[in-house]
Amino acid sequence: MKKTILISFVITMLITLFSSVYAKDLSKSEIVHFWIAVPAGNITEPITIIKAGLPPIKMAPLVIDLDQRGIFKKILNPNTEAISTHWIYNIGKKPIRIKLELIEANYPIRWEVKAAWPYDPETHTFTKPLPPGMGIPKLSIDWIFEIPNYYMDEKVIYDGGLLVIDADTNELLTFIPIKLIRGGISQGGGASCCG
Secondary structure (H helix, E strand, O other), rough: HHHHHHHHHHHHHHHHHHHHHHOOOOOHHHOOEEEEEOOOOOOOEEEEOOOOOOOOOEEEOOEEEEOOOOOOHHHOOOEEEEEEEEEEEEEEOOOEEEEEEEOOOOOOOOEEEEOOOEEOOOOEOOOOOOOOOEEEEOEEEEEEEEEEHHHOOEEEEEEEEEEEEEOOOOOOOEEEEEEOOOOOOOOOOOOOOOO
């Protein structure tokens, strides 16, 4: 009896330890990172924007097949998916106050935003205009999709996108389509796991 309890205890501790390591380290490698440039219009295919003084900005529609995720992700965290950016650059000719909006969300999506730039979490707006040729410094935005169980059997789990809007004029600057799918519907590009 004591041996069974000890074995159960050890297995429980190993699972707990492994889950913690996964949550802190391994799961980060499965977050899809992408770049944003404004104004760039409707991103319908992979593009690279070259602008003097800025790094090459690669953008594409994001298509994430949940069936292609790692085994540990599928077992330990199947109903949560995340996308992230560290790069928003103004490639235009005037300063812009940038507002972000995710469309077609039928379930909770958590926003985690950090930047060395003034930001209003209620309106998802960077309140200080971003000058031309500059990126938002020390930016980290994570969008965490908390997918209900009843969506997990669907072929298309999310079919929307990210609108990047001029907060002063409501003009659409950039639109990046985003799809979360199951099972190999035709793939787009631009999704990068560690970028």
